[in-house]
Amino acid sequence: MKIDCTDKKYDILNREISPLEGEIVLDNCCGQRFIGAGASKKAITINGVPGNALGCYLDGADIVVKGNAQDATGDTMNDGKIVIHGSCGDAVGYAMRGGKIFVRGDVGYRAGIHMKEYGSKIPVLVIGGKCGSFLGEYQAGGLIIALGLGYDDKDVLDSFCATGMHGGKIFIRTNELNAKITPQICVRTATDEDIAQIAPYIKEFCECFGISETEVYSKQFQVLWPNSANPYKQLYVMN
Amino acid sequence: MLKKEGEIRIPSGCAISGLISKKGNKTCGDKIVKSMTVMHERSNGLGGGFAGYGIYPEFKDLYALHIFYDNTACRHECEKLIGEAFEIEKQSEIPVRETPKITNQPLIWRYFAAPNQERLKESQLDEKEYVARIVIKINKELDGCYVFSSGKNMGVFKAVGFPEDVGEFYRLEEYEGYSWTAHGRYPTNTPGWWGGAHPFALLDYSIVHNGEISSYDANRRFIEMFGYACTLKTDTEVITYIFDYLLRKQGMTLEEAASVIAAPFWSVIDTMPPAEKQKMSFLRNTFGSLLVTGPFSILLGYEGGLLALNDRLKLRSMVCAEKDDMTYFASEECAIRVMEPNPTRIWAPSGGEAVIANLEGGVN
Numbered sequence: 001m002k003i004d005c006t007d008k009k010y011d012i013l014n015r016e017i018s019p020l021e022g023e024i025v026l027d028n029c030c031g032q033r034f035i036g037a038g039a040s041k042k043a044i045t046i047n048g049v050p051g052n053a054l055g056c057y058l059d060g061a062d063i064v065v066k067g068n069a070q071d072a073t074g075d076t077m078n079d080g081k082i083v084i085h086g087s088c089g090d091a092v093g094y095a096m097r098g099g100k101i102f103v104r105g106d107v108g109y110r111a112g113i114h115m116k117e118y119g120s121k122i123p124v125l126v127i128g129g130k131c132g133s134f135l136g137e138y139q140a141g142g143l144i145i146a147l148g149l150g151y152d153d154k155d156v157l158d159s160f161c162a163t164g165m166h167g168g169k170i171f172i173r174t175n176e177l178n179a180k181i182t183p184q185i186c187v188r189t190a191t192d193e194d195i196a197q198i199a200p201y202i203k204e205f206c207e208c209f210g211i212s213e214t215e216v217y218s219k220q221f222q223v224l225w226p227n228s229a230n231p232y233k234q235l236y237v238m239n
Numbered sequence: 240m241l242k243k244e245g246e247i248r249i250p251s252g253c254a255i256s257g258l259i260s261k262k263g264n265k266t267c268g269d270k271i272v273k274s275m276t277v278m279h280e281r282s283n284g285l286g287g288g289f290a291g292y293g294i295y296p297e298f299k300d301l302y303a304l305h306i307f308y309d310n311t312a313c314r315h316e317c318e319k320l321i322g323e324a325f326e327i328e329k330q331s332e333i334p335v336r337e338t339p340k341i342t343n344q345p346l347i348w349r350y351f352a353a354p355n356q357e358r359l360k361e362s363q364l365d366e367k368e369y370v371a372r373i374v375i376k377i378n379k380e381l382d383g384c385y386v387f388s389s390g391k392n393m394g395v396f397k398a399v400g401f402p403e404d405v406g407e408f409y410r411l412e413e414y415e416g417y418s419w420t421a422h423g424r425y426p427t428n429t430p431g432w433w434g435g436a437h438p439f440a441l442l443d444y445s446i447v448h449n450g451e452i453s454s455y456d457a458n459r460r461f462i463e464m465f466g467y468a469c470t471l472k473t474d475t476e477v478i479t480y481i482f483d484y485l486l487r488k489q490g491m492t493l494e495e496a497a498s499v500i501a502a503p504f505w506s507v508i509d510t511m512p513p514a515e516k517q518k519m520s521f522l523r524n525t526f527g528s529l530l531v532t533g534p535f536s537i538l539l540g541y542e543g544g545l546l547a548l549n550d551r552l553k554l555r556s557m558v559c560a561e562k563d564d565m566t567y568f569a570s571e572e573c574a575i576r577v578m579e580p581n582p583t584r585i586w587a588p589s590g591g592e593a594v595i596a597n598l599e600g601g602v603n
Contacts, residue, residue, distance in 0.1 A: 009279075010280065030277055030573045030576055030577060031277040031278065031571055031572075031573025031574070031576075033280060048576075049572050049573045049576055051571070051573060052571070068572055068585070070556075070571055070572055070573065071556050071571075089556060089558070089571075089572070089587065090553070090556055090587075108553075108556075108587050109553045109590070132553070132587070132589070133552075133553065133589070133590065134552075158589065159507070
């Protein structure tokens with residue numbers, strides 16, 4: 001099923017998509033919001049630039065964007081997969097609680113903000129390029145993997161990574177972590193056990209975008225997780 | 240009765256966009272209007288507006304005053320004042336296209352004028368300061384009169400309505416400029432009214448803003464010490480006066496002014512090389528009251544260029560793009576794609592990072 005999105009309002013487009021199942025292709029997409037909101041049982045391919053909150057509350061559907069995406073992609077998604085062939089705006093994976101987001105290019109500020117996990121529901125966000133500031137801000141669970149492909153180690157991360165993080169893990173592909181990390185966060189070079197945890201996602205990401213796994217593993221990964229010995233109490237007030 | 244700041248709260252958005260040809264090539268106003276249509280959801284119909292630069296080449300040495308009047312009596316009173324302060328070359332209503340989407344319009348007049356030379360000399364002020372003081376005087380003292388545009392060879396067009404309807408209302412397809420900015424309003428704290436729509440302009444400076452200024456009252460108290468008056472019942476106007484003060488009165492560069500408004504954190508200043516650290520410390524210490532906090536993305540229009548700036552935490556979105564001599568700015572990438580489907584470069588600047596695009600070789 002093909003839909004031409006030229007001059008189509010977001011609400012009309014989304015009402016058209018909602019009852020459909022199976023393969024859907026959206027052509028000439030330009031800024032329509034909430035595409036795939038809460039969707040399951042369908043695979044949406046988007047040619048163009050989808051609007052904010054792409055795949056919000058996604059519940060099992062697959063979304064592929066053959067271009068860039070805007071802000072709040074995968075907001076509070078529960079299950080399914082979003083693949084972005086270009087770059088992504090701010091707050092990708094906002095409060096994500098399950099499923100996978102793969103971004104081939106760069107991401108803006110606050111990627112993975114407030115991601116969470118429970119039991120077997122572990123959301124995964126993989127970023128091919130570099131990340132804006134506040135990566136994993138208030139992260140409460142799940143995995144964020146930043147590869148920095150094509151960038152120098154010093155450029156993979158911007159400022160204030162993992163601010164307020166209290167769960168989950170962040171993997172940064174870099175031999176040396178240049179960014180300043182707060183004392184509430186632990187950092188170590190990834191062990192074999194750590195790598196085993198992300199290997200299936202790296203494999204899937206590389207297959208998805210035709211990237212060599214050998215190249216990805218040509219550098220070390222640094223792992224960030226919350227330091228339970230230095231909790232946040234007394235950060236703001238004595239209590 | 241119009242409710243004032245703090246007396247009304249409307250839940251949240253806003254859209255901005257801008258374009259400039261660095262070679263000074265003219266773009267028709269309908270292009271910037273089109274960019275706003277794809278961001279329709281960011282506005283709620285309570286304000287839209289545009290600023291165009293280079294649009295009055297036949298009057299380029301005259302100040303173009305755009306004024307809202309509540310009624311004809313207000314107009315007569317204001318024209319008396321303007322007639323004494325200026326030599327008016329031409330005056331008329333701004334041509335509009337009536338549409339059911341724009342209602343309750345005030346009287347909208349335009350004057351092309353030069354300062355009365357004798358009065359100017361008597362005032363012992365430079366020309367721009369003389370004009371700025373008259374604009375502030377009208378906005379502060381004359382009830383029912385609002386000068387919403389006062390630069391040379393530029394003009395602001397704004398109204399209560401969705402931006403695409405405002406563009407149609409003002410017949411922007413009849414204007415051509417080397418740069419344009421646009422705004423769609425979604426007021427959060429203050430009422431939607433004609434004077435409160437963006438852009439906010441003084442002389443050739445104009446501001447469109449998406450965000451909410453937490454520091455508004457601190458900024459207002461400081462800037463009003465220097466003769467400015469915040470009269471328009473919304474936060475954004477203070478940013479226009481801050482830029483006017485820093486650029487025109489303090490003689491700062493655009494980068495320096497941006498470093499005052501979106502100052503780096505002290506923790507970041509501590510990591511700077513000594514000379515830069517000293518300069519940034521000086522700016523923060525001296526102009527601390529002009530630090531604008533809270534979320535914002537703004538476009539400053541001025542004679543010969545555009546400046547884009549985000550708050551340092553980047554709590555609002557901003558995308559920039561380039562193609563040949565054109566530079567584009569917008570809240571969302573889609574708004575750029577409708578103006579230029581295939582930019583050679585598209586990027587999101589960091590929080591507090593000023594992106595500046597100027598006419599090559601300055602203004603003719």
